[in-house]
Amino acid sequence: MKNVPAVFGEVLYDCFEDGSRVLGGAPFNVAWHLQAFGCSPRFISRVGDDAMGHAIREDMQRWGMNTDWLQQDASHPTGEVRVTLVDGQPEYDIVSGRAYDYIDADAIPALSPSVIYQGTLGIRQRESAAALEALLARHPAPVFLDVNLRPPWWDMALVRRQLDHAQWVKINDEELQTVMEGDADLKAMASALMERHGLERVIVTLGANGAFALDDQGELTESDPMARVPVVDTVGAGDAFASVCILGMLHDWPLSSIMDRAQRFASLIVGQRGATLQDKTAYRPLLNDWQLDAQPETEA
Numbered sequence: 507m508k509n510v511p512a513v514f515g516e517v518l519y520d521c522f523e524d525g526s527r528v529l530g531g532a533p534f535n536v537a538w539h540l541q542a543f544g545c546s547p548r549f550i551s552r553v554g555d556d557a558m559g560h561a562i563r564e565d566m567q568r569w570g571m572n573t574d575w576l577q578q579d580a581s582h583p584t585g586e587v588r589v590t591l592v593d594g595q596p597e598y599d600i601v602s603g604r605a606y607d608y609i610d611a612d613a614i615p616a617l618s619p620s621v622i623y624q625g626t627l628g629i630r631q632r633e634s635a636a637a638l639e640a641l642l643a644r645h646p647a648p649v650f651l652d653v654n655l656r657p658p659w660w661d662m663a664l665v666r667r668q669l670d671h672a673q674w675v676k677i678n679d680e681e682l683q684t685v686m687e688g689d690a691d692l693k694a695m696a697s698a699l700m701e702r703h704g705l706e707r708v709i710v711t712l713g714a715n716g717a718f719a720l721d722d723q724g725e726l727t728e729s730d731p732m733a734r735v736p737v738v739d740t741v742g743a744g745d746a747f748a749s750v751c752i753l754g755m756l757h758d759w760p761l762s763s764i765m766d767r768a769q770r771f772a773s774l775i776v777g778q779r780g781a782t783l784q785d786k787t788a789y790r791p792l793l794n795d796w797q798l799d800a801q802p803e804t805e806a
Contacts, residue, residue, distance in 0.1 A: 509756040512548045512619035513537040515628030516606040518585025539749035542789045552577040552605040558584035579605040607631035611640035625652045630659040653677040669703040676709045729765040732773040742781020747772040
């Protein structure tokens with residue numbers, strides 16, 4: 507197989523006070539986009555044997571995603587974030603003890619990934635952290651680490667160990683300052699992060715100010731947000747950006763192309779409600795421009 511990424515981590519629902527819910531989780535969003543981009547991601551996660559878990563499996567199947575790597579847990583419920591409004595501002599409770607906290611290393615079917623994507627929230631508990639360690643030991647593929655620091659569910663020592671495993675890292679400006687414990691120039695901090703952990707590329711997202719990347723040859727690549735894009739919802743923009751970075755890794759695009767294309771897709775996502783697209787035809791202009799086949803990779 508070629509161009510087949512493994513995506514490890516959480517899948518969950520954002521649950522609101524009015525009873526509505528939105529499917530998400532950074533790794534799930536990334537896998538969702540990669541499927542539409544013509545990859546066949548192996549999404550490694552765990553859901554409960556409950557209504558939300560069954561709905562996730564059905565949504566994946568509807569989208570054409572392979573569910574062989576989605577484990578079912580009879581003891582722990584599906585991931586959930588409870589969203590409440592306090593003085594008009596949303597507060598988030600990322601509920602602990604959920605199925606994705608207990609991914610079972612022994613229950614992961616065999617796979618041969620071209621790249622392994624991982625975040626940081628999905629390894630907050632030792633069971634899933636151990637499953638990721640086992641996965642990386644069995645499959646020495648390049649690792650794309652998407653740093654998502656969600657208080658109180660992260661630990662500096664664990665994040666630094668994950669950085670040591672990674673080749674590519676995506677991190678936002680605030681997280682970079684947190685990990686590097688300083689407020690120096692962002693590009694200098696990104697260079698120091700790369701040197702400290704032996705990274706190949708560091709991609710720093712800057713919100714409305716775009717993004718920049720550094721490679722291990724010292725080359726700096728910057729990208730600006732697309733002009734005149736109405737911002738409807740910024741949720742999922744970073745996941746969209748990450749999905750195109752992984753696509754670029756798989757297809758060996760130049761770094762400048764990766765950054766421009768990732769920025770374009772992130773700009774598309776912020777112009778609509780929700781972290782994912784529900785219509786595959788929305789990906790068609792990008793697939794055409796990037797000369798990609800939307801048919802997922804199949805096993806030989």
